[in-house]
């Protein structure tokens with residue numbers, strides 16, 4: 001299967017950005033670990049980080065034609081603002097898991113609402129980079145089940 005990992009704004013700064021909140025791992029390390037994990041299971045994984053809502057929307061629009069079966073998405077600050085990204089995911093109807101490194105529910109109230117959680121297959125937050133690994137494991141399990 002083909003999996004797409006999308007990372008929203010400021011996640012390119014991981015490792016340097018508020019490490020007590022987001023951990024020490026860089027985005028490159030997280031993406032590499034996910035590619036290895038997918039490859040070991042015989043699947044293909046691509047990733048994109050963008051600080052631009054437009055780019056993320058365009059990539060989601062292109063996902064069906066690319067044969068993407070599942071998306072892992074950390075919308076970052078767009079989590080709390082973006083009806084446009086929500087609508088893009090609804091339009092392509094590709095299942096996705098929402099991932100956050102930090103526990104957004106322990107933070108400012110404006111982070112408690114997500115435009116994605118009610119349309120996601122599942123949501124993981126507060127587990128740092130481990131959350132991405134668990135999300136990928138869950139996605140692969142769902143894809144295997146769908147194939148049986």
Ligand code: DQA
Nearest residue numbers: 074075076077100101102111
């Ligand atoms: C985040 C949480 C968001 O509230 C924040 O804007 C981010 C990262 C996380 O991974 O914990 O940029 O999505």
